[in-house]
Amino acid sequence: MESSCLLVILLLVFLVPVTKAQVPGFVNIDCGGSSAHTDDIGLQWMPDTNYPFGQRTNTSSPVNNNKTQYNTVRFFPTDDRKYCYTLNVTTRLRYLVRATFIYGNFDGTSVYPKFVISLDSTYWDTIVINDATTPVVSEMVVLAPSPSLSVCLYNASSGVRFISTIELRQFNGSMYNTMFEDQFFMYMAARINFGALSNASIRYPDDPFDRIWESDAIKKPNYLVDVAAGTEKVSTTKSVFVDHDEIPPMKVMQTAVVGNNGTLSYRMNLDNFPGNAWAFTYMAEIENLGPNETRQFKVVLPYGPPVNDAVVNVQENANGNYRLYEPGFWNVSLPYIASLLFQQTNDSTRGPILNAFEILEYVLINFGSLDATAMASLVASYPQAIWAQEGGDPCLPASWSWVQCNSNSQPEIISTDLSGKNLTGNIPQELTSLAGLVELYLDNNSLIGSIPDFSGCPNLQIIHLENNKLTGSLPSSLANLPNLKEVYVQNNNLSGVIPKGLLRKNVVFNYSGNPGLHPSSEAKKNFVIIFSIVGAVLLLLLFLAACYLCKYKKKGRKKGKIGRLPISQLNLLSELDSEQAHRFELSEIEDATDDFEKIIGKGGFGSVYYGKLNDDSEIAVKVHNTESNQGIREFINEVTLLSRIHHKHLVKFLGYSQQDDSNILVYEFMHEGTLGEHLRGPPERKIxxxxxxxxxxxxxxxxxxxxxxxxxxxxxxxxxxxxxxxxxxxxxxxxxxxxxxxxxxxxxxxxxxxxxxxxxxxxxxxxxxxxxxxxxxxxxxxxxxxxxxxxxxxxxxxxxxxxxxTSGVESIDVFGRSSSETSSKFDISNSSLYTESFVQPSLR
CATH class of the missing domain: 1.10.510.10 (Transferase(Phosphotransferase) domain 1)
Structure with a gap:
């Protein structure tokens, strides 16, 4: 019994039983399945019955009786979470990861789903279902960057997320080795068997690595069209030597197409392109050429010259007939609509030959959040807890359910909420290294031991540790956290003197239920003094507020067009005093707008009026609607922001007026009109x-x-x-x-x-x-x-x-086994410089 089956998880770590596998490195997961089985080609499938998320169901009608793994699915709630299967792998080995989706109208709605999948934090593919029975298959070739790979589903824009199967295949040696593999995964865009004898794909056991080679005989839109006249299929039953480079299956190499009229040409759409690709052809001379016959041809770019003027002679390049020759591009920029053209040279007696090709798009690896390593260590300490098994990166492409992250390109965790999660043992040390952490909730657990030093979390504002079994004293470092606002440690077994800084700082601090915890005698005295001062200040503020209210009850507005400001909002507006924006006098605004005579727009903030200043500059005056507290905050935020920002794509902000009960923003008047006028205005203005x-x-x-x-x-x-x-x-x-x-x-x-x-x-x-x-x-x-x-x-x-x-290939970086130059999409050319020439595959 080989224990080659790997540990599989979906958001949670769920253990897959060890089972006999037909090839080391093969893992076959029947998502939604109920029992293990062997399919018609000898692949052994294991169900994900221990996976705790989502639900399993059958498709409405059987899709394939010989492949029962396609007759069940696992589907997931319509929420904002990601759901991940995590596969344990060996770091720095190359793998093919395959996910298959067959809708089968499992939910009975006939609403075709569309959602996104990722590999770890890296975008993989957008799954678009167009009918109930056609499999959607997506593959990625990767050099494993870590001991696990997570296949995640998220961001459903229509229908319900689901998955049918996940497969893992380990490659040998240097197969699919590239100089970019530490920076890029490779998305499989096309893998085609030319000269196929039927519509059936070729895969395991004919391909020992279980790649799926699609037949060129299949008829579907934008797939291998514009075929040149004179294209003919040829085949052989003789053995073809294939044991080097990518080791294509012999059955694929025993068929081919030849261009009897001198050319081979094809056009097809490449999903997820334009982009940069690893693109290689597979060729073998499987016809017996006469002593005076030659087969030589060039690869020609549409609307461009032959690539490097290099000539393919398969028999010569492969050192004989029935031997693999594998020319191609390490890094080529391809459009969405890609064309292939092979053209016979003038001195050749036979047209070009093609057995197969593969195109894999380079996908820039997203190495995830800054806190990924620390959080992986944390959840590893709780292998049985559901919250600890959500898989993938804590922040990307969506955050775990109990964390929140900022929106930086490499995110940091800003909040962790593990309240009431039955945590035991000490407070996880990993939490003290989260530099971006703002909020920490560990209350209502059974944590023991002392409170650790959180100096490594300088942004920490809120700490909830109440209702645990913590002991020891409060660390003095808590008082040194510069942004601390709330600390809750009540109902623990803490003891000792409360750090003075916690009582002096403007911090909400609750330590009741800890009989042994107390402030120092000096702190108690200071606390009484501070409380007295605060009480006096509050009384003074209440008196001033009452006076202010009386004043405004008497004052009133001259023309009643601008509403009165509630007293509860005065403190908010005082924040504007420190801003550097120009402050207009209210009388100046009234003169400019002729007492708000001409209204030119309305919005959630209020009304907008036309005006003209004394220097004849035209203005748009935005008057705050005082009925909403949110509007006041927007007013403050808008002045704060716009007073600092100047940009050619923004309407110019001229200043504001905040006097008595008037809160006004002043902008440059735009003669071309607003966005709304160009979207909803008369036809002559509508875009x-x-x-x-x-x-x-x-x-x-x-x-x-x-x-x-x-x-x-x-x-x-x-x-x-x-x-x-x-x-x-x-x-x-x-x-x-x-x-x-x-x-x-x-x-x-x-x-x-x-x-x-x-x-x-x-x-x-x-x-x-x-x-x-x-x-x-x-x-x-x-x-x-x-x-x-x-x-x-x-x-x-x-x-x-x-x-x-866009038509044809945008640019060619290399044709051959040892070259690369520049990339139009990714900067992957800095590793080294390469020659632009054909080389024998053995020189890779």
Missing amino acids: SSWVKRMKIAEDAAKGLTDIFSFGIILLELISGYGPISREDFGADFQYIAEWAKDHIENGNIQAIIDKSLEPTYDIQSIWKITEVALMCVKQRGMERPSISEVLKEIQEAILIEQKGA
Whole structure:
């Protein structure tokens, strides 16, 4: 019995029983299965019955009676969490990781799902289901960077997330070795067997590594089209030597296509491109050429010269017939619509030959959050706890359910909530190394021992340790935390003198229920004095507030157009005194607007009026609506922000007025009108081009100061609707974000697309913008993307729209086994310099 089956986990660590495997390094997980079984090609499958998340169910009708693993699925709640299977691997060995998804209408809704999968923290693929029975298969080739790999599902934009199977295959030696493998995984975009004798794919046992070689005989849209006239299939039953390089299966190498008219040409779409790729062909001379016959050809780029003027002579390059020759590109930039062209040379008597090829896209590895190592150590101490088994990175691509992370490109944990999780033993030492930690909740557990030194967490503000069994004294280092606001240690067994700093600082501090814990005698005296002073100050403030209220009851507003400010908001507005923005006198604003005569807009903040200053500069005056406390905070935030920021893509902020009960923002007046006028105005002003709207979004993102508001702008650009409306969104919704989210969760993107858009857009680009918009309007700020991430998504959406104008290969970095130059998408060229030539595979 070989114990080659690896430990598998999904968010939680669930143990897979050891079972006999047909090849070392093979793992086959039947997601949603109930019992182990062997399929029709001899692969042994294990069910994920011990996995505690999600639910298992059968598909509505059997998809394949010979492969029962495809007749069950595991599906997951429609929440914001990620769900991960974690595979234990050997660091720095190469693996193929494969995930398969067969919908089978398992939920009975016929709503085709769309969601994202990642490998650890690295984006892998967007799974788009288009029918109930066609398998969606996604593969990644990786050099394992750590002892585990996590396959995670997240971010469902339609339907319900689910998975059918996960497979792991270990490669031998230097197979798929690249000089970039420490920085990039490789996504399998195409693996095709040419000259196939049927529509069936070739895989295990014909391929001992169980790669799936798709037949070129399959007919589907944009798959191997534009085939050159004179293309013919050839085959042999003779053995072909394949035991070097990527070791393609002999059965694949025993078939090929030849270009009898002198050329071989194909065109096909490559998912997730444009991008940089590892692209290699597999060739063997399987025809017997006469003594005066030769087969020589070049690889030609569409609309460009032959690559390096290099000539392929398979028989010569492979040192004989029926032997593998494997020329290709280490790093080539390919478009979404890729073309292959092989052209016979003038002195050749036979046309080109092609047995197979593979194209794998380089995917930049995201090495995860800064706190990943510490948190992995922490959860390893609680192997039986469900909360400790969520798998993957604590922050990326989505955070664990009990942590919150900031939105940095390499995130840090800012909050951990392990309240009431039945924790025992000492407070985990790993928590003291989380430099970005702001909030720590460990209350209502059974923790023992002393409170550790949290000096390594300088941002810590809130500490909850109450209702445990902690002993010892309070560390003096707590008082030295510069941002500390709340400390709760009540109902423990703490003892000793409370550090003076904790009582002197402006900290909410509760230590009741610890009979042995007490302040020093000096601190008690100081506490009485401080309490007396605070009481006196409070009385004085109440007196002043009463006087202020009486004053405003008598005063009133001259024209009644600007509302009265409640006394509870005065302290908030005093924060503006320190800002450096220009402060207009109220009389100056009244003169400029002719006492707020001409209204030019309304919003959640209030009304906007037209005005002209004494120097004839035109202004837009935004007057605060005093009915909302939130509006006051927005007023403070907007002045604070806009007084510091100047950007060509932002309307120029001129200043503010805050006097008596008037709270006003002053902007430069824009003659071209507002975004709303260009989306909802008359036809002659309306922007109906989706690309132009995305360009607006791209420009606006470059001057972005508020991610949430920008998400609302994106939804306006998609729908043409304003942010708030009862008429547009129906009786159930008032706000654009909740209206759009409801439609997207039901997979109905058409319902939110502006009907006035020109019908030339690509729906995938609208999906991409919609998804990023909904991420921007997440309720919790830490769940929202960064501006750089938003801008990247917008630019990728624009690229999707422009792909129709892109044809052929954009640039070639290398053709051969030992070369690379530059990459148009990733900077992966700095490792070394390489020659631009064909080389024998043995020289890799």
